[in-house]
Amino acid sequence: MASKPGLLTEWPWQKLGNFKYVLWAPWVVQSTYSFLTEGEGERDLSNFLIFPFLLSRWAHNQIWISLSRFQTGRSKHKIVHKGIEFEQVDRERNWDDQILLLGAFLYLASKYFPNGDHLPFWRTDGIIITILLHVGPVEFLYYWLHRALHHHYLYSRYHSHHHSSIVTEPITSVVHPFAEILVYFVLFAIPVITATLTGVNSVVATAGYFTYIDFMNNLGHCNFEIVPKWLFNVFPPLKYIMYTPSYHSLHHTQFRTNYALFMPFYDYLYDTVDKSSDDLYETSLEGKEERIDVVHLTHPTTLQSIYHLRLGFASVASKPYASKWYLWMMWPMTWMSMLLAWIFGSTFTVEKNRLNKLKMQTWAIPRYSFQYLLSWQRAKINSLIEKAILDAEESGVKVISLGLLNQGEELNRNGEYYLQKHPKLKIRIVDGSTLAIAVVLHSIPKGTKKVLLRGNLCKTGCAIALALCHMGIQVTTACRDEFEKLKLSFPGMFGSYLVFSDSLNVETWLVGDGLKEEEQRKAPKGTHFIPFSQFPPKIFRKDCTYYTTPAMKIPKNLENMHACENWLPRRIMSAWRVAGIVHALEEWDEHECGDKMLDIEKVWVAALNHGFLPLLQA
Numbered sequence: 347m348a349s350k351p352g353l354l355t356e357w358p359w360q361k362l363g364n365f366k367y368v369l370w371a372p373w374v375v376q377s378t379y380s381f382l383t384e385g386e387g388e389r390d391l392s393n394f395l396i397f398p399f400l401l402s403r404w405a406h407n408q409i410w411i412s413l414s415r416f417q418t419g420r421s422k423h424k425i426v427h428k429g430i431e432f433e434q435v436d437r438e439r440n441w442d443d444q445i446l447l448l449g450a451f452l453y454l455a456s457k458y459f460p461n462g463d464h465l466p467f468w469r470t471d472g473i474i475i476t477i478l479l480h481v482g483p484v485e486f487l488y489y490w491l492h493r494a495l496h497h498h499y500l501y502s503r504y505h506s507h508h509h510s511s512i513v514t515e516p517i518t519s520v521v522h523p524f525a526e527i528l529v530y531f532v533l534f535a536i537p538v539i540t541a542t543l544t545g546v547n548s549v550v551a552t553a554g555y556f557t558y559i560d561f562m563n564n565l566g567h568c569n570f571e572i573v574p575k576w577l578f579n580v581f582p583p584l585k586y587i588m589y590t591p592s593y594h595s596l597h598h599t600q601f602r603t604n605y606a607l608f609m610p611f612y613d614y615l616y617d618t619v620d621k622s623s624d625d626l627y628e629t630s631l632e633g634k635e636e637r638i639d640v641v642h643l644t645h646p647t648t649l650q651s652i653y654h655l656r657l658g659f660a661s662v663a664s665k666p667y668a669s670k671w672y673l674w675m676m677w678p679m680t681w682m683s684m685l686l687a688w689i690f691g692s693t694f695t696v697e698k699n700r701l702n703k704l705k706m707q708t709w710a711i712p713r714y715s716f717q718y719l720l721s722w723q724r725a726k727i728n729s730l731i732e733k734a735i736l737d738a739e740e741s742g743v744k745v746i747s748l749g750l751l752n753q754g755e756e757l758n759r760n761g762e763y764y765l766q767k768h769p770k771l772k773i774r775i776v777d778g779s780t781l782a783i784a785v786v787l788h789s790i791p792k793g794t795k796k797v798l799l800r801g802n803l804c805k806t807g808c809a810i811a812l813a814l815c816h817m818g819i820q821v822t823t824a825c826r827d828e829f830e831k832l833k834l835s836f837p838g839m840f841g842s843y844l845v846f847s848d849s850l851n852v853e854t855w856l857v858g859d860g861l862k863e864e865e866q867r868k869a870p871k872g873t874h875f876i877p878f879s880q881f882p883p884k885i886f887r888k889d890c891t892y893y894t895t896p897a898m899k900i901p902k903n904l905e906n907m908h909a910c911e912n913w914l915p916r917r918i919m920s921a922w923r924v925a926g927i928v929h930a931l932e933e934w935d936e937h938e939c940g941d942k943m944l945d946i947e948k949v950w951v952a953a954l955n956h957g958f959l960p961l962l963q964a
Contacts, residue, residue, distance in 0.1 A: 370450070425570060429906025475541050514569050515567060515568070534556075592630040641926075702903065709734055732764055776939070777925075783809050796819065799821055869887065894914060
């Protein structure tokens with residue numbers, strides 16, 4: 347929102363949310379029906395192609411979003427070295443509104459404009475006129491319009507909304523108040539309307555023109571330098587007719603320079619070029635490799651979770667993971683991405699964060715949760731994890747934490763497999779179990795005398811049971827095999843606190859993977875379900891309290907957090923991920939994997955001292 351919102355700031359359909367797409371359904375249905383039912387000579391191809399063209403614009407922009415986020419997470423050519431926060435994602439989530447507005451314009455023009463229907467697919471003269479009108483009037487008028495928008499009156503009421511994003515993403519380019527977008531549409535419509543009224547317009551001219559605008563807008567706001575220097579060496583005048591990402595980024599950091607749309611010529615003509623434009627281009631293109639201190643190794647969970655990653659859909663990734671009905675409509679692409687990752691995929695960078703001087707990255711193994719359960723996939727998954735560890739070692743990473751199923755007991759014995767294979771590793775492998783235990787212990791309601799242990803046992807569950815018995819809290823299990831397994835590992839003095847009982851009448855349940863619905867149904871009203879597993883139990887009871895998986899609130903100065911970690915709320919991080927960060931901050935020189943554990947209280951206090959805070963029930 348602008349600092350002093352002016353007239354027509356809000357979009358007309360803003361309150362409709364995602365239902366805004368319904369407004370365009372009649373046009374799409376009518377266009378498709380007419381094309382399929384009318385005779386060969388009466389079909390209006392140009393009208394029919396409007397909807398596919400709008401979809402292509404959406405896909406074009408989304409590709410730029412994913413590419414930009416991928417590059418700024420790993421590339422050395424990043425321009426502005428600051429982070430993006432949730433506030434910016436929320437502000438820019440309506441980037442598709444301008445696509446809907448263009449759709450309305452095209453459908454209305456096709457029906458009511460002279461020569462607006464039955465456009466030919468190609469006309470060379472129309473394409474030339476469109477290019478010339480953009481190079482001349484559009485670029486010139488935009489330059490002066492843009493300068494006017496930086497006058498304090500218009501800036502505070504409209505353009506400041508756009509400049510709220512100092513660190514830009516591709517779709518920052520089209521995030522403006524409604525009134526400002528309308529003015530831009532009038533300006534960009536000059537070539538299209540002129541070509542249409544003179545009868546020389548074509549499908550290629552219109553679609554190509556707006557695709558060009560999208561491409562250049564996304565290029566200028568992507569925040570990594572991508573334009574190679576050899577282009578300017580081969581054709582030096584290109585410097586005046588094509589801007590670069592670094593050139594436009596200066597407009598967002600300096601505000602009063604580099605006003606041009608896509609052609610810097612007018613900035614040079616009117617002496618508004620930022621003096622550091624060439625230097626910033628050179629340094630951004632050369633880039634600088636950043637040292638990474640901590641890597642968190644994760645993986646996608648469900649098939650739909652690929653869209654929830656930071657590289658997927660920005661608005662989806664900025665909220666806790668939940669299955670969305672509209673994502674099911676994309677199942678062909680979902681399955682294709684899974685198959686390609688299965689066959690060709692390698693570990694990829696998801697995001698980059700910073701906590702004071704500590705630099706962190708999250709890497710993802712290109713495998714989904716169900717693939718970790720396939721015994722014939724374990725060797726391949728282990729090789730991917732091993733390669734990630736060795737790559738991190740080669741890059742000078744201090745600590746790598748294993749998230750989700752990357753530390754499975756059956757897969758790699760909680761990471762011990764890699765230590766046995768590479769005993770001279772300098773990088774420290776952390777499974778995060780100690781901090782996860784500490785979080786669970788501090789989540790148990792005060793005054794609790796008895797807990798019920800359910801679900802599949804693991805290293806974390808066994809250690810929690812032992813710690814509770816040490817604290818004088820009775821641990822009950824209803825599974826004979828689990829009881830015998832725990833009994834063997836317990837010292838005699840604490841064994842009396844471990845009880846086998848078929849009764850589920852306990853109000854505090856500590857649950858691992860595999861908790862069944864029928865078990866939850868038997869729990870007394872008001873039961874606290876506290877998971878110690880990486881994955882949360884499914885919620886079947888409204889009269890009970892469900893806690894999140896072990897997690898903590900992150901410090902305020904942890905930067906570049908604009909995506910949720912799986913199902914966790916905003917600015918909440920899993921204990922396993924926090925453990926790797928704390929390990930690096932404390933400069934501990936030991937591994938935490940296999941049967942190895944650290945001192946629970948020591949790890950808990952260290953996490954609190956570094957600004958991580960307890961997270962109570964969901």
